[in-house]
Amino acid sequence: MNAEAANPATPGSVTSGHVTPAVTRRKARPRLDLRRLGRAALLGPATRDRLPDAIGHVVDAHRAHHPDADLETLRRAYVLAESSHRGQMRKSGEPYITHPLAVTLILAELGAETTTLTASLLHDTVEDTDVTLDQVGEQFGEEVRYLVDGVTKLEKVDYGAAAEPETFRKMLVATGNDVRVMSIKLADRLHNMRTLGVMRPEKQERIAKVTRDVLIPLAERLGVQALKTELEDLVFAILHPEEYEHTRELIVRNAARADDPLADVADDVRKVLRESDIAAEVLIRPRHFVSVHRVSRKRGRLRGADFGRLLVLVNEDADCYAVLGELHTCMTPVVSEFKDFIAVPKFNLYQSLHTAVAREDGQVVEVLIRTHQMHKVAEAGVVALGNPYAAPPEEQSAGDGERVDPTRPGWLSRLLDWQRGAPDPDTFWSTLREDLAQDREITVFRPDGGTLGLPEGATCVDAAYAQYGEDAHACIGARVNGRLATLSTVLKDGDTIQLLMGQDPASEPSREWLEHAHTPAARIAIQRWLTAHPAQDDVPGPEAVAVSRPLRDDPAVPQAPEAAPGRPVAAQVLVDRAGATVRLAGCCTPVPPDEVTGFAVRGGAVTVHRVGCAAVARMKSAGRAEVGVRWGEGSECRVTLVAESFVRPHLLADLTEAMATEGAEIVSATVEPPERQQVRHTYTVQLPDAAHLPALMRAMRNVAGVYDVSRAQPQTPGA
Numbered sequence: 245m246n247a248e249a250a251n252p253a254t255p256g257s258v259t260s261g262h263v264t265p266a267v268t269r270r271k272a273r274p275r276l277d278l279r280r281l282g283r284a285a286l287l288g289p290a291t292r293d294r295l296p297d298a299i300g301h302v303v304d305a306h307r308a309h310h311p312d313a314d315l316e317t318l319r320r321a322y323v324l325a326e327s328s329h330r331g332q333m334r335k336s337g338e339p340y341i342t343h344p345l346a347v348t349l350i351l352a353e354l355g356a357e358t359t360t361l362t363a364s365l366l367h368d369t370v371e372d373t374d375v376t377l378d379q380v381g382e383q384f385g386e387e388v389r390y391l392v393d394g395v396t397k398l399e400k401v402d403y404g405a406a407a408e409p410e411t412f413r414k415m416l417v418a419t420g421n422d423v424r425v426m427s428i429k430l431a432d433r434l435h436n437m438r439t440l441g442v443m444r445p446e447k448q449e450r451i452a453k454v455t456r457d458v459l460i461p462l463a464e465r466l467g468v469q470a471l472k473t474e475l476e477d478l479v480f481a482i483l484h485p486e487e488y489e490h491t492r493e494l495i496v497r498n499a500a501r502a503d504d505p506l507a508d509v510a511d512d513v514r515k516v517l518r519e520s521d522i523a524a525e526v527l528i529r530p531r532h533f534v535s536v537h538r539v540s541r542k543r544g545r546l547r548g549a550d551f552g553r554l555l556v557l558v559n560e561d562a563d564c565y566a567v568l569g570e571l572h573t574c575m576t577p578v579v580s581e582f583k584d585f586i587a588v589p590k591f592n593l594y595q596s597l598h599t600a601v602a603r604e605d606g607q608v609v610e611v612l613i614r615t616h617q618m619h620k621v622a623e624a625g626v627v628a629l630g631n632p633y634a635a636p637p638e639e640q641s642a643g644d645g646e647r648v649d650p651t652r653p654g655w656l657s658r659l660l661d662w663q664r665g666a667p668d669p670d671t672f673w674s675t676l677r678e679d680l681a682q683d684r685e686i687t688v689f690r691p692d693g694g695t696l697g698l699p700e701g702a703t704c705v706d707a708a709y710a711q712y713g714e715d716a717h718a719c720i721g722a723r724v725n726g727r728l729a730t731l732s733t734v735l736k737d738g739d740t741i742q743l744l745m746g747q748d749p750a751s752e753p754s755r756e757w758l759e760h761a762h763t764p765a766a767r768i769a770i771q772r773w774l775t776a777h778p779a780q781d782d783v784p785g786p787e788a789v790a791v792s793r794p795l796r797d798d799p800a801v802p803q804a805p806e807a808a809p810g811r812p813v814a815a816q817v818l819v820d821r822a823g824a825t826v827r828l829a830g831c832c833t834p835v836p837p838d839e840v841t842g843f844a845v846r847g848g849a850v851t852v853h854r855v856g857c858a859a860v861a862r863m864k865s866a867g868r869a870e871v872g873v874r875w876g877e878g879s880e881c882r883v884t885l886v887a888e889s890f891v892r893p894h895l896l897a898d899l900t901e902a903m904a905t906e907g908a909e910i911v912s913a914t915v916e917p918p919e920r921q922q923v924r925h926t927y928t929v930q931l932p933d934a935a936h937l938p939a940l941m942r943a944m945r946n947v948a949g950v951y952d953v954s955r956a957q958p959q960t961p962g963a
């Protein structure tokens with residue numbers, strides 16, 4: 245449902261209040277009449293001070309959103325663009341100027357401000373004509389120059405090379421300082437996609453894939469739903485022609501039906517709202533093709549109500565909840581479908597209430613409720629937010645970092661931060677793609693009343709970095725919904741999270757956090773720290789030691805087996821003495837692939853220690869002879885593990901149960917007295933298979949309240 249959160253019709257067709265079935269709407273969609281524009285462009289600008297006919301559509305659309313706009317700049321931009329592109333043709337045979345005009349019209353209809361439109365008219369001049377950037381700057385100012393430069397760079401970047409990390413990185417850098425560059429790029433891509441039919445099929449496919457992988461996710465993030473959904477349908481038609489055709493047939497067949505459940509419910513809703521004196525517009529929003537396709541994949545056979553949704557537009561925020569109340573009182577709500585994207589907005593600017601009502605015949609009708617202003621933003625996203633250099637509107641609170649500066653939405657600033665912080669283009673690219681692929685989002689609440697928007701699957705580690713940035717290195721634990729939880733805990737929509745921060749300024753993130761970090765912000769911050777602190781990082785812990793050299797060169801002494809780090813091979817110890825009883829030392833509890841050595845003890849037994857154990861040094865200095873030992877093909881191992889946890893009821897029971905589930909037999913356990921709400925458990929366990937140790941440690945870490953599990957460090961025995 246989220247992915248279709250803001251199903252588009254073009255703004256014009258919605259505000260008209262005209263109810264049209266999907267198919268006819270698509271035909272009637274107010275698109276640029278290219279032929280007419282082409283003719284007007286061929287005739288050239290009429291007179292010096294009159295607006296050229298060809299730009300009339302743009303001007304009308306622009307005036308509808310900005311009645312006081314200065315049209316002189318637009319006129320000059322058109323004259324320059326038209327004269328410099330004159331003689332150039334598009335592949336379709338039309339004059340080139342039809343393209344910048346069409347792009348500009350798309351933006352004007354979305355409500356873009358004059359500077360964006362000016363740059364949009366000129367967006368291909370520097371790339372394709374004799375006009376230079378300096379000329380653009382001289383005639384239209386630095387802002388327009390910056391935007392044109394950005395689009396020109398993007399043009400070079402994404403044709404044919406969008407999937408390459410370095411070029412994509414450049415693409416974001418070009419956009420970096422002003423998201424309006426991306427708005428123009430999206431409109432440019434939309435027009436190119438609309439007119440892609442003249443290209444060779446392979447080229448169509450390549451461009452469609454880039455659109456799918458890069459431009460559509462960006463449109464989603466920028467909140468430009470109107471562009472996003474049309475791009476989706478265009479890509480769908482090219483990459484999945486058969487499914488597209490099938491979907492089209494479904495829509496056509498549905499439109500031909502005599503009864504329309506959506507229209508019936510719309511009438512019911514109008515009646516309910518009229519009786520309760522709430523001024524509202526009730527419209528039917530046909531789903532776009534991709535949305536119909538998704539729903540049909542999900543539900544199988546489609547019923548009439550599945551082909552669209554109701555949109556209720558009101559004047560005030562509070563009216564949204566009034567409408568919701570009436571619908572939930574007077575109709576049969578499907579409560580599980582209710583979502584409040586007003587109180588808890590998605591971070592791409594989208595705001596709406598979502599609910600659904602059931603008809604007597606069982607058909608469910610989805611209803612979106614929003615104000616006219618929310619609707620404008622839902623359709624046009626950042627494009628509708630106006631001139632970013634103007635004084636910010638009052639409703640933009642500084643408390644919500646995602647909404648303060650429309651030219652640099654929070655995620656874009658973060659992208660640019662990662663771009664600087666990422667160790668290499670590949671890391672950046674892969675994390676970015678993952679981030680863009682994350683359609684679904686969850687919102688978690690902070691105790692101070694604030695919220696954090698996170699991708700689905702995010703953990704407490706992600707929440708910590710989202711809230712504290714690099715200071716999250718000092719995070720020591722978290723409470724989720726009031727209960728202590730491990731940092732690996734996966735958060736759910738609506739959870740309340742309280743992050744527990746340590747006081748030590750030199751706190752270090754745990755390498756293991758990387759496993760639990762899903763957001764690029766967290767992963768890159770942790771990686772950056774690890775890269776910057778190689779000294780600590782490169783000292784291998786006992787689990788990371790690969791036994792790569794023999795204990796000794798003496799052929800009489802058996803050698804330690806080769807073993808990959810973290811992949812214990814066996815736990816049986818073979819000793820260079822027939823019949824010896826082997827005992828693994830309790831002080832350092834060696835397990836494969838630890839480097840080990842042995843000492844004969846009373847009674848002919850051999851005790852096996854890790855070579856780094858303090859006892860080894862002590863016995864060697866006391867003149868005791870070492871006995872060669874190596875790991876054999878056995879299976880069992882005994883190991884001592886330390887679990888650091890927060891104090892909570894049932895911790896001991898939960899931990900021991902988790903260990904038993906992993907097949908560990910607990911040989912001994914000690915629990916130290918808790919200190920500052922933290923407690924340390926030490927377990928010595930017998931494992932049937934040493935290779936299972938990492939899984940056991942993971943299972944223990946996953947117990948709520950446990951924040952670290954490690955192997956016991958070698959100690960001086962008998963101390």
Ligand code: MN
Pocket residue numbers: 343367368432
């Ligand atoms: Mn272009």
